[in-house]
Amino acid sequence: MSSSESSPSSTVRRTGGVNLEPIMSAAEQAFAEQGFYGASMRTIARSAGTSLSNLYNYFPSKDDLLLGVLERANGMLETRIAGALAGAGPAATERLRAAVKAYVGFSVDHRQAAVVALSEFRYLHGDRRAQLVEARDRTQAIFQKITRDGMASGEFSTRLERDATRAVLLLCATVPNWYRASGELTREKVAEMQADFALAIVGARRG
Template sequence: MVSGGSATAVQRPAARARQARAVRAEQSILAAALAAFHELGFHGASMRDIAARADVGLASLYNYVDSKQDLLVAVLRRASADQLADTRQALQQARPTIADRLGAAVAAHVRFDVERQAECFVANSELRYLDARRRADLVAARDRQERLFEQLVAEGIREGAFRTPHPGEAARAILTMCAGVTIWYRPDGPLSVGGIAQRYARYALALLEGV
């Protein structure tokens, strides 16, 4: 007879294995959905196609999400969270001057846009197909990144490092400039990711009339 403690010990590895399988399945589904949305667009991609790309049954896919809109939300919410986390990490590692911190944030933003080009493309082109509630949720997540840049610009103005009279517009202009990289960047092009990120950091400082 197996004691209660022994039974629990046996169940723990099994539970961890189930959790690991669930994580792998989720990652596979999100990767398949991203590829389908990027290649075919929201309306062109079907749940059946996404299930086939993820190598799961259609019924299993519907166990994970209720609709194709929910899949698009999951893909874009993960991208927004990762981008914000990358930017915050860059700020923590930057030198303390506001010019260095703003430059680090811009470089991190550009690097993310280049390295996660498909997600950025889908966010810019397919967000409009979500219903109002889901779209508002994702816009709110995107706004957190914008507020971070607005705070950096405002801090630079208070310190006298930046002299723009329109901090909100300047922050949005910087983010729009960074997002534009996804339109023309090619991995086999002459510029490295790091080189592009550093150039755009300098462009941002010039826009703000920084030191």
């Protein structure tokens, strides 16, 4: 079978209300630990406690399964950021701090999903890649609007709206590469630290 481990169909079939959590969790772990090419559909099916044919019934290729894992991760991230912003103040500085802390919290609490999102995205191509890019663009748009609002209000001194936003997102996304729960920094301290760094990137004014 090819590297994408394709079955005849090329689109994810409807689940009909079936709980796919065991499959998604097994796939997420496999992709995080073994990478896209190292993980096999057979091993994922075994870890999920299902048959290979049943796995292919819902995810006709390994590409589709990776897309499913990444879409789920992005959905959880969007929900967490939205919740944080709902409780934040109106100032761009407050909103950026809340959004960054939410993103970092997600990266720590769902480390495997964050690792897969950061390292395995490059294996998606064509329509699958376009689908995920669209989802990621929504997250970037949230941060970019905060940056734009901060520039307009005079809270942020940066004039590089898009580049500053990308730098902030990268700051959040790469936390799983170095954070360890057994380290000196607690989850909360890491989130606060990254938020401070993000505000420095956009040139947040003190006081």
